[in-house]
Amino acid sequence: MLPHSTAATRSERRKAGACDRGDMYEAVHAAPEGESTVSRLAITAREYGYDGIVVRNHGDQRAEFDAAAVAEETGVDVVNGVEISAEDPQQASGYLGNFRPDYTLLVVHGGTTELNRFAVEQEKVDVLAHPMAGDGDLNHVLANAAAEHGVRIEVNLRPVLRESGGTRVRAIKDLRKCWELIEDADAPFVVSADPRSHLQLRGVRELRALGEEIGLPGEAIESGLAEWGRLAERNREINSESFIEPGVELGPYDPES
Amino acid sequence: MKHLPKHLQPRYRYLAVGIESWPDATVDRRGFQRALWDETRALLGDPGSAAVDPSVLQFDREGSVGRAIVRVRRGTVDRARAALACIDAIDGDPVGLRVRGASGTVRACEEKYLGGPPEPSEERTVVYQRQERTATARSPRVDVRQGDAFLGVTEFDCETPNRDAEIGENHESDRD
Numbered sequence: 001m002l003p004h005s006t007a008a009t010r011s012e013r014r015k016a017g018a019c020d021r022g023d024m025y026e027a028v029h030a031a032p033e034g035e036s037t038v039s040r041l042a043i044t045a046r047e048y049g050y051d052g053i054v055v056r057n058h059g060d061q062r063a064e065f066d067a068a069a070v071a072e073e074t075g076v077d078v079v080n081g082v083e084i085s086a087e088d089p090q091q092a093s094g095y096l097g098n099f100r101p102d103y104t105l106l107v108v109h110g111g112t113t114e115l116n117r118f119a120v121e122q123e124k125v126d127v128l129a130h131p132m133a134g135d136g137d138l139n140h141v142l143a144n145a146a147a148e149h150g151v152r153i154e155v156n157l158r159p160v161l162r163e164s165g166g167t168r169v170r171a172i173k174d175l176r177k178c179w180e181l182i183e184d185a186d187a188p189f190v191v192s193a194d195p196r197s198h199l200q201l202r203g204v205r206e207l208r209a210l211g212e213e214i215g216l217p218g219e220a221i222e223s224g225l226a227e228w229g230r231l232a233e234r235n236r237e238i239n240s241e242s243f244i245e246p247g248v249e250l251g252p253y254d255p256e257s
Numbered sequence: 258m259k260h261l262p263k264h265l266q267p268r269y270r271y272l273a274v275g276i277e278s279w280p281d282a283t284v285d286r287r288g289f290q291r292a293l294w295d296e297t298r299a300l301l302g303d304p305g306s307a308a309v310d311p312s313v314l315q316f317d318r319e320g321s322v323g324r325a326i327v328r329v330r331r332g333t334v335d336r337a338r339a340a341l342a343c344i345d346a347i348d349g350d351p352v353g354l355r356v357r358g359a360s361g362t363v364r365a366c367e368e369k370y371l372g373g374p375p376e377p378s379e380e381r382t383v384v385y386q387r388q389e390r391t392a393t394a395r396s397p398r399v400d401v402r403q404g405d406a407f408l409g410v411t412e413f414d415c416e417t418p419n420r421d422a423e424i425g426e427n428h429e430s431d432r433d
Contacts, residue, residue: 031408031409031410035406035407035408035409036408036409036410037408037409037410037411037414039410039411039413039414040398040409040410040411040414041409043397043398043411044277044353047275047355048355069413070413073411073413160343161342161343161345162345164299168299197351197409198277198353198409199277199278199279199351199352199353199409200345200351200353201353202342202353202354202355203342203355203356205338205356206338206339206341206342206354206355206356207342208335209335209336209338209339209342210338210339210342210343212335212339213300213301213336213339
C-alpha cells in the first residue's frame with residue numbers, strides 16, 4: 001500500500017509541477033525568412049518538447065500559413081505573430097496600428113535606443129525583441145517602463161547559441177546585464193533561441209542548462225518560454241470578440257474546469 | 258596499469274543524442290566528436306571540459322538523421338547539455354541536436370531512448386509552391402532542394418505530384 005501511495009503522490013506532484021511551468025513555446029522565423037516552413041518547425045518543436053510556436057517573421061517577409069490547420073496536423077499550437085522592424089518610432093507606431101488586427105502577437109525589433117525606448121512605453125507592444133542587439137542598450141529607466149506598461153523584454157539566446165569568441169562573450173555580457181535589469185525592475189520577459197530553421201531549435205532542458213551556465217536561472221528560462229504562451233492566450237481572449245480562428249477554442253473563462 | 262578499486266573508478270552517465278541535418282551534410286562521428294570537444298571547451302573552458310570529459314561512444318547516421326551516445330562524467334549532465342545545445346554546425350553543416358535522455362548505462366540508454374533504427378529516407382519529386390522539385394523525404398518531413406540549398410517543409414505543405422496540369426509555368430517561388 002505504502003509504495004503505491006508514494007508513487008501516486010510523486011506523479012501527482014510531477015503533474016502539478018508541469019502545470020506550474022506552463023506550456024512551452026518557442027518564437028520562430030519561418031520561410032521565406034527562415035529555411036523551414038511553419039509546419040516543419042511545428043513538427044520539430046513537438047519533438048523537442050514544445051507545446052506551441054509563435055511565428056515572428058518580420059513584417060516584410062511574412063510567412064503564408066493556416067495556423068489552425070497546422071495546429072491540427074501537428075498537435076502544436078501555432079500563434080500568428082509579427083516582428084515589426086522600423087527605421088524610427090513614428091514608422092513603428094504606424095505599423096503597430098496596421099498589424100494589430102491581423103496578428104495575435106506584436107513584437108518590436110529592438111536594437112536602437114530610440115526604438116527600445118519607444119517599445120517599452122507602448123502598451124500595444126507585446127514584446128521588445130533583442131533590445132541589446134546592435135547598438136541597443138537597456139537601463140533601469142527602460143526596464144521600469146517595460147514593467148509599468150507590461151511590455152515583455154526578450155532574452156534572446158541566439159547569439160550565445162550561434163556566435164563564438166569575442167562576439168559571444170559580449171552577447172553573454174549583454175544578456176547578464178539585461179537579466180539584472182529585468183530582475184531589478186521585476187519586468188515581464190520572454191526567452192527565445194530565435195531559430196530560423198528547424199535545425200536551429202533547441203530543447204527546453206538544453207536552453208535551461210545553457211541559461212544556468214551563463215548566469216540566467218533555469219526557472220527563468222522556462223518561465224520566459226512559457227510567457228509566449230501566456231501572452232498568446234491573453235491576446236486571444238482580448239481579441240476573441242472581433243475574430244475567432246477555426247480550431248482555437250475561446251470558451252468563457254471557467255476556473256472550475 | 259592495475260585498474261582502480263571500484264569506489265575510485267570514474268562514474269559516467271550516457272546521453273542519447275539525436276542529430277538532424279540537411280540531406281547533403283557529411284556529418285560523421287569524428288566531426289561530431291571534434292565539435293563536441295570544441296564547444297565544451299569554448300563554453301566551459303579547460304577545467305569544465307576536464308570535468309565533463311565528453312566522448313562519443315556510438316554514432317550512426319541514415320540520410321539526414323543521426324543518433325549518438327555521448328558519455329559524460331556523472332554530475333555534469335546539465336553542463337554537457339548546455340555545450341551540446343551550442344553545437345550549431347559540424348564541419349560546416351548546420352545541425353539540430355537534442356538530448357533524448359540520459360541513463361546510467363549504455364544499454365539502458367540504447368533501449369530507452371534510441372529505439373529501433375532511424376526511419377529510412379527516400380528521394381522523391383514533390384510539388385511545392387506549384388513547382389516540381391526533387392526532395393528527400395522522411396514522412397512527414399520533406400527536405401526540398403532549392404538551388405544549392407534545402408528548404409525544410411512537410412507533406413502538408415506539398416501538393417500531390419501527379420496533378421501536372423495545375424502547375425503554372427509563370428509561377429515562381431518567392432525564394433528563387
